[in-house]
Amino acid sequence: xxxxxxxxxxxxxxxxxxxxxxxxxxxxxxxxxxxxxxxxxxxxxxxxxxxxxxxxxxxxxxxxxxxxxxxxxxxxxxxxxxxxxxxxxxxxxxxxxxxxxxxxxxxxxxxxxxxxxxxxxxxxxxxxxxxxxxxxxxxxxxxxxxxxxxxxxxxxxxxxxxxxxxxxxxxxxxxxxxxxxxxxxxxxxxxxxxxxxxxxxxxxxxxxxxxxxxxxxxxxxxxxxxxxxxxxxxxxxxxxxxxxxxxxxxx
Amino acid sequence: xxxxxxxxxxxxxxxxxxxxxxxxxxxxxxxxxxxxxxxxxxxxxxxxxxxxxxxxxxxxxxxxxxxxxxxxxxxxxxxxxxxxxxxxxxxxxxxxxxxxxxxxxxxxxxxxxxxxxxxxxxxxxxxxxxxxxxxxxxxxxxxxxxxxxxxxxxxxxxxxxxxxxxxxxxxxxxxxxxxxxxxxxxxxxxxxxxxxxxxxxxxxxxxxxxxxxxxxxxxxxxxxxxxxxxxxxxxxxxxxxxxxxxxxxxxxxxxxxxxxxxxxxxxxxxxxxxxxxxxxxxxxxxxxxxxxxxxxxxxxxxxxxxxxxxxxxxxxxxxxxxxxxxxxxxxxxxxxxxxxxxxxxxxxxx
Numbered sequence: 001x002x003x004x005x006x007x008x009x010x011x012x013x014x015x016x017x018x019x020x021x022x023x024x025x026x027x028x029x030x031x032x033x034x035x036x037x038x039x040x041x042x043x044x045x046x047x048x049x050x051x052x053x054x055x056x057x058x059x060x061x062x063x064x065x066x067x068x069x070x071x072x073x074x075x076x077x078x079x080x081x082x083x084x085x086x087x088x089x090x091x092x093x094x095x096x097x098x099x100x101x102x103x104x105x106x107x108x109x110x111x112x113x114x115x116x117x118x119x120x121x122x123x124x125x126x127x128x129x130x131x132x133x134x135x136x137x138x139x140x141x142x143x144x145x146x147x148x149x150x151x152x153x154x155x156x157x158x159x160x161x162x163x164x165x166x167x168x169x170x171x172x173x174x175x176x177x178x179x180x181x182x183x184x185x186x187x188x189x190x191x192x193x194x195x196x197x198x199x200x201x202x203x204x205x206x207x208x209x210x211x212x213x214x215x216x217x218x219x220x221x222x223x224x225x226x227x228x229x230x231x232x233x234x235x236x237x238x239x240x241x242x243x244x245x246x247x248x249x250x251x
Numbered sequence: 252x253x254x255x256x257x258x259x260x261x262x263x264x265x266x267x268x269x270x271x272x273x274x275x276x277x278x279x280x281x282x283x284x285x286x287x288x289x290x291x292x293x294x295x296x297x298x299x300x301x302x303x304x305x306x307x308x309x310x311x312x313x314x315x316x317x318x319x320x321x322x323x324x325x326x327x328x329x330x331x332x333x334x335x336x337x338x339x340x341x342x343x344x345x346x347x348x349x350x351x352x353x354x355x356x357x358x359x360x361x362x363x364x365x366x367x368x369x370x371x372x373x374x375x376x377x378x379x380x381x382x383x384x385x386x387x388x389x390x391x392x393x394x395x396x397x398x399x400x401x402x403x404x405x406x407x408x409x410x411x412x413x414x415x416x417x418x419x420x421x422x423x424x425x426x427x428x429x430x431x432x433x434x435x436x437x438x439x440x441x442x443x444x445x446x447x448x449x450x451x452x453x454x455x456x457x458x459x460x461x462x463x464x465x466x467x468x469x470x471x472x473x474x475x476x477x478x479x480x481x482x483x484x485x486x487x488x489x490x491x492x493x494x495x496x497x498x499x500x501x502x503x504x505x506x507x508x509x510x511x512x513x514x515x516x517x518x519x520x521x522x523x524x525x526x527x528x529x530x531x532x533x534x535x536x537x538x539x540x541x542x543x544x545x546x547x548x549x550x551x552x553x554x555x556x557x558x559x560x561x562x563x564x565x566x567x568x569x570x571x572x573x574x575x576x577x578x579x580x581x582x583x584x585x586x587x588x589x590x591x592x593x594x595x596x597x598x599x600x601x
Contacts, residue, residue, distance in 0.1 A: 008297070013531075013532070014530070016389075017386045017389050017390060019390050019558070026385070026386060026390055032253035038513075061473065078268050090379070091485075092555070093367055094358075094367065095361070095362065095365070095366070095367040099364060099474070116511065116515070120387065120512065120532075121386060121390075123370075123371060123384065123385055123386070123387065123512065124370050124371075125353075125354050125370055125371070125372055125487070126359075126361070126368055127364070128359075129326065129354075129355060129356075129357075129358035129359040130358045130359065131327075131362070132359060132362075133330055133358070133359035133360070133361075133362035133363050133440075134362050134363075136438065136439055136440040137440060137443070138327055138440055138443040138444035139326050139355075140444075141326070141354070142351065142353050142354075142355075144506065154342035154448070159351075160351070160506050160507070160516070161351040161352075161447060161449075161507075162350045162351045162352070162460070162507065163451045163507060164449055164450050164451030164505065164506075164507050165449070165450045165505075165506065165507075166446070166449045166450075167446075167447040167448045167449075167450070168259070168325075168444055168445065168446060168447060169444070169445045169447055170443065170444050170445075171444070173445040174443075174444075178512070180496065180500075181499075181500065181506060182292065182515060186493070200431075204560075209272050211409065214369075215368065215397070215400025216367035216396065216397060216399075217367060217369065217394050217395060217398065218394070218397055219392055219393070219394060219395045219399055220380070220393040220394065220395050221392075221526070221539050222385070222390050222392050222393070222395070223390065223391045224389075224390060224391070224392055225388060225389065231545075231555065232541075240544065244521065244542070244544070248521070248541075248542045249487060249554075250463075250464070250520045250521040250541070250542050251464070251521065
């Protein structure tokens, strides 16, 4: 079985972002970029499934500008066998991404498609669900545990939901999106980083895949959230209780 | 305007977060007729439908899909159901609260309808103009929907609180209609997923998403044993208990208590954080709280940069059962949550 993993390049999670003065978006020039942490977890899970002998190949795919190949190279250094880069502009929306992923699935025919549950830039949390719908595959979103049964061709997925942990059984092929506690991604070792340089990255354009880039919405502006007024340092619990009771009136 | 609200129910009642979606639908515009879509099977669905019909004056119709396929809220049949109901009803908007149910179902349904959904909306400025937080709430994005009908949204329940309803709202109960499900079997993804179980920690406490007061513990709490103090305090003041990712990962509490960018979003009247350093991912989940109290040894902890309304430094008194002193022994970890502060070697080579 082949596993496909979708990967997004985002502003590194430790970077404090800045909104551009012209309100057109968030500054991404000269900012450290990394693989989206949830995508790292998805890739790690694919690699572990392969190591356990349940998959034969891990293919990392990414859709975006040419710099996205650097992030794919990171994925190859972590252990993906090969990569596919679909070159597209930065502002490509999740529905189009989902259509491109579906087209790639139609070409590659993986038994499992893994994605992060959300990207930490736009926080949309929708691409995995959409590609599952387009493929008519079952979906296991927000996965914190994945167990594959090769015989029965079934994945048992624990999902982090509002009320606790929900367990589902999905027929393969399936789409799984990963939550934080699924695993702890590995770092690439130096030999693997060297090896990754010679692994293939295949190129496509959305046109090659017959996907029309469509935009159903426009970003009017991006602004900073309103500032709260400064806090107070209190020195005693009595003072706190007094403030909460008489000033804030919340207890 | 006509809006279809995808609603959840539990124990014969509609969930409050779904009523927040109705509240949000109200703000789309004046002449909006709101239909509520409920799915399930048997008696609990009937009870929920009756409850829903008189739960909010803006609801004009309750649609119920009664089938074994909907005994559990699986995305595959639900998405197909939304597709079906939209084809018949031609709604201008489809909405759901962005809890784990809405996040799971709405985008899948949108893909079937070839629509780009707008998720996690916190403000509605018009029938096609919305504000949603991005980058863990560190920026706000104003989005204009320009695509075809329906416009599909998930809304953050804490941003659309349900106003207290008049007691006589029962008098104008909405109509309850069955959805004809005879064509639902056509989609071949229905039946490819099966519900096995839900494991939950059933604690008699206010629901984290809707609580008026939330008491949260972070890594600084240090142990599951110490976390019991958080529980005790919460019990005393009728608060819900929350936690940071670090506290969940350390095994102090189960995952459904996590507050943050990827966990629950809360906006209570009072948020009290103990031993929480305030990673941006955590702040994202609580920044809209009305009053924030942070109890922390380290005055430089990032949580204080939220510009909290009130904050407490070095608690030494009886409020936290005198045991609060324990909190003053912790050191803020400055390392990355993942990788324990190691630098990814890749950054040197790529």
